[in-house]
Amino acid sequence: MIKRLKKINKAKIFIGFASICGFLLFWYLGTAYTEVGKVMASPIDLFWRFLQSAYEPIGPHTIWGHLLSSISRVMMGFALASVCGILLGLVMGSSPLGEAIARPLFELLRPIPPIAWISIAVLWFGLGEMAKYFIIFLSGFFNITINIYTGAKAVDQELIGAAKMLGCSDRKIFTTIVLPSSVPYIFTGLHIALSSSWAAVVAAEMVRSTDGVGWLITQGMGISDTSQIMVGILSIGVVGFILSSIMRGVEAKLCAWSRVEKS
Amino acid sequence: MCLEPSREIMTNSVIKCENVSKQFYSDGEMVQVLEDISLEARENEILVIFGPGQCGKTTLLKAIAALEPATGGTITINGKKKTKPGPECGLVYQTIALFPWLTTMGNVEYGLKVKGMGKKERRERANKYIKLVGLEGFEKSFPIQLSGGMKQRVGIARVYCNEPDVMLLDEPFGHLDAQTRYLMQEELERIWQTEKRTIIFVTNNMEEAIYLADRIIVLTNCPAKIKQEFKVDFPRPRNITDPEFLKLRKEITGILDPLE
Numbered sequence: 144m145i146k147r148l149k150k151i152n153k154a155k156i157f158i159g160f161a162s163i164c165g166f167l168l169f170w171y172l173g174t175a176y177t178e179v180g181k182v183m184a185s186p187i188d189l190f191w192r193f194l195q196s197a198y199e200p201i202g203p204h205t206i207w208g209h210l211l212s213s214i215s216r217v218m219m220g221f222a223l224a225s226v227c228g229i230l231l232g233l234v235m236g237s238s239p240l241g242e243a244i245a246r247p248l249f250e251l252l253r254p255i256p257p258i259a260w261i262s263i264a265v266l267w268f269g270l271g272e273m274a275k276y277f278i279i280f281l282s283g284f285f286n287i288t289i290n291i292y293t294g295a296k297a298v299d300q301e302l303i304g305a306a307k308m309l310g311c312s313d314r315k316i317f318t319t320i321v322l323p324s325s326v327p328y329i330f331t332g333l334h335i336a337l338s339s340s341w342a343a344v345v346a347a348e349m350v351r352s353t354d355g356v357g358w359l360i361t362q363g364m365g366i367s368d369t370s371q372i373m374v375g376i377l378s379i380g381v382v383g384f385i386l387s388s389i390m391r392g393v394e395a396k397l398c399a400w401s402r403v404e405k406s
Numbered sequence: 407m408c409l410e411p412s413r414e415i416m417t418n419s420v421i422k423c424e425n426v427s428k429q430f431y432s433d434g435e436m437v438q439v440l441e442d443i444s445l446e447a448r449e450n451e452i453l454v455i456f457g458p459g460q461c462g463k464t465t466l467l468k469a470i471a472a473l474e475p476a477t478g479g480t481i482t483i484n485g486k487k488k489t490k491p492g493p494e495c496g497l498v499y500q501t502i503a504l505f506p507w508l509t510t511m512g513n514v515e516y517g518l519k520v521k522g523m524g525k526k527e528r529r530e531r532a533n534k535y536i537k538l539v540g541l542e543g544f545e546k547s548f549p550i551q552l553s554g555g556m557k558q559r560v561g562i563a564r565v566y567c568n569e570p571d572v573m574l575l576d577e578p579f580g581h582l583d584a585q586t587r588y589l590m591q592e593e594l595e596r597i598w599q600t601e602k603r604t605i606i607f608v609t610n611n612m613e614e615a616i617y618l619a620d621r622i623i624v625l626t627n628c629p630a631k632i633k634q635e636f637k638v639d640f641p642r643p644r645n646i647t648d649p650e651f652l653k654l655r656k657e658i659t660g661i662l663d664p665l666e
Binding site for chain 1: 471491492493496499503506517520521548549565568
């Protein structure tokens with residue numbers, strides 16, 4: 144049986160809770176008693192605005208609709224990036240020829256931040272969804288590829304030797320050794336990529352769009368509505384956190400072998 | 407425990423090394439690691455290769471396994487020349503080298519699985535060897551959940567289950583603490599008594615060598631050459647305080663090169 148460490152540190156939870164409360168109090172006092180605070184929504188206002196946005200549309204949708212469009216954009220670009228990134232990463236990591244061809248080009252393109260591609264994306268794909276998918280794709284693709292490439296390269300040569308001595312053919316080395324031992328790296332790549340895709344969708348939507356959380360923020364700026372901006376910002380934080388948690392959950396299940404505690 | 411001393415050791419040799427040598431270039435200088443090594447291991451015997459640390463024992467094993475082929479001489483297993491790694495040699499690593507993403511069962515049945523044996527049959531066979539090494543109840547544990555000694559039991563079962571012609575054990579207990587090491591030596595002997603195999607066992611520990619061996623081949627320090635061969639014919643299980651044990655120990659110590 145896999146025995147997971149389930150010791151909950153009560154003191155830690157309490158301190159974490161107190162820290163968030165402290166931050167909200169500081170925020171509240173700032174908006175209530177300082178000059179600068181006047182242009183900022185207080186946490187209480189924001190809370191009501193948040194609830195309101197759940198049933199009252201801002202622009203075309205309620206907050207749910209905006210989140211849904213943003214998330215579906217991320218999923219589209221992220222899925223594309225995952226497939227391409229895993230394939231390229233494995234090819235680069237396990238074939239010297241593939242590495243020689245793809246590595247230099249890859250290293251040249253990798254440092255370019257996805258945001259820098261926005262103008263080109265708009266020129267190529269117009270202002271529609273394709274440009275956004277492209278930006279999200281780029282922000283995920285390089286992260287995934289580099290992690291999987293590292294993982295496939297880092298396969299313990301001794302394990303490959305052990306597999307061969309147990310009668311494994313060269314073809315099966317890939318499926319039974321290289322692939323499973325890269326799984327933790329694949330997940331690290333996917334995890335980072337999901338976070339950066341989520342960041343990229345907001346940037347892409349802020350450039351030009353008619354809905355989504357990025358739109359919520361730029362539109363709020365246009366009409367000087369700080370609480371709308373804050374609703375956008377906070378929902379980015381919450382959704383990012385949820386996506387990340389889901390990813391960690393799946394990872395904990397699939398990579399149990401690399402991090403379970405001794406029983 | 408009473409074990410009959412009259413076990414069958416066949417006289418036909420399973421593995422034969424003839425004039426095996428190995429050299430490689432390092433910084434433009436030629437380094438000779440193995441020099442003119444000829445030896446044979448007979449069916450169902452435990453042949454111990456004993457030598458000082460870093461003398462080239464592991465290099466010799468890897469040459470026999472064809473993981474890092476020798477540069478001179480020939481190695482044959484059951485009359486067939488050995489040129490590439492394959493299942494006729496089973497290697498138990500000093501570093502254990504289990505597949506960390508597979509459970510005990512997954513590791514032990516791996517060799518059978520890649521050979522295409524059906525699930526029911528391979529499970530049955532793997533179970534038999536898991537039992538033999540004393541790991542019943544740990545079939546579903548991942549290597550990270552096992553102690554060092556248990557991991558090496560899995561390593562031994564994995565090779566046993568694959569039924570190689572010869573098993574190569576490369577200082578398999580070198581990383582274990584002293585107490586576990588003694589226990590594992592006894593365990594290995596018990597496992598081998600239950601199901602005989604041809605074993606080449608590499609070690610730098612003299613007590614381990616005398617405890618386990620039918621024959622001991624003592625190597626010189628780098629380059630490794632065969633210094634002398636000893637036959638160990640007193641009955642098993644042996645006791646480190648037996649006069650015969652101590653006598654042989656003294657004899658082997660007497661021929662060793664002084665270490666600088």
